[in-house]
Amino acid sequence: MFIRMLKLPEETRARYDVSSLRCAVHAAAPCPVPVKEQMIAWWGPILHEYYAGTEGNCFVYTNSEDWLAHKGTVGRPILGEVHVCDEEGRELPPGEPGTLYFGNGPEFEYHADEAKTAASRDPWGHGWTTLGDVGHVDADGFLHLTDRRAYMIISGGVNIYPQEAENVLAVHPKVADVAVFGVPDAEMGEAVKAVVQPPSMDDAGPALEAELIAYCRDRLAHYKCPRSVDFRAELPRHPTGKLYKRLLKDEYWADDRPATA
Structure with a gap:
């Protein structure tokens, strides 16, 4: 929807007074950096973004100010702690992409699907869970998504x-x-x-x-x-x-x- 609005003619967008906007929340899909830059420039620093899943094992959040300082981030964990791991289970340093696991969050199970539930757990016995996404953290602990592992x-x-x-x-x-x-x-x-x-x-x-x-x-x-x-x-x-x-x-x-x- 951001992209569609930004592709409106400039005179159309300029016709509306957006100064009363106080908050806009977006999630569910990655937002390209230039798109969010343009939206913040248009609406002001009122955009709030989160990364989470129906499984409830994590909640990651960023406001506009933190995003501008760490462009492309989906924020830092509010619920759960993030672990970026390679295929051998080694935790990776900042900047290195790997599978995202979350610890110290609520547990979940997939209804009547033991295999899928088992696949969501880390195979090294830490009790961490994954939603199947790949990403990295930067030096300040802000999470950046790469893509879904399945894609x-x-x-x-x-x-x-x-x-x-x-x-x-x-x-x-x-x-x-x-x-x-x-x-x-x-x-x-x-x-x-x-x-x-x-x-x-x-x-x-x-x-x-x-x-x-x-x-x-x-x-x-x-x-x-x-x-x-x-x-x-x-x-x-x-x-x-x-x-x-x-x-x-x-x-x-x-x-x-x-x-x-």
Whole structure:
């Protein structure tokens, strides 16, 4: 919704007096840094962000002032303590990304799913739990999310987190919505694919595909960028606004389509 409002014509946004706004809370999905910068510049330092889950094992929060000092953060834990771990269970130093576990928070179980419950616990017996996200903490203890572990793309043995490309493409003026994920690739195992909802399907086609790939490559390492772009009139989203990326990804893996034309 922030992105949609920022893409309104300048004269439309300037028409409204937002000085009475006192508080705006956002969560549930990562917010690209330039988007939040523009929203704070427009509305003032009234944005509050949190990271948590229905499981209730943690609650991480930041106000606008702390976010501006640690751009991209979702804050510091108010409930639970964060542990960033590698595959061997070693806690990683500040700046190193790894699986996020939380200790000293409420316990939870997934209803009638012992396997999923067991998978949410750290395998080293500390009693920590994870929501399946990857991230890092900075030197001041502020948490920065990388992506959901389930969305990680392994292409040619390299780990790619699609949230980076999504954040870049989301602010392109010809993108109304975007999802990036891995699709089958005979040579590399997986390839990076973007599915884009343009403002008008009249804009969809090879020219826009090339423009978006080039735009992404100007801002990210090429291997992190989509090799191909498909266009849809609408992307599947939950009523709360959360993208159903799994539904899109499953289509490509079920069909086993080639990653590129």
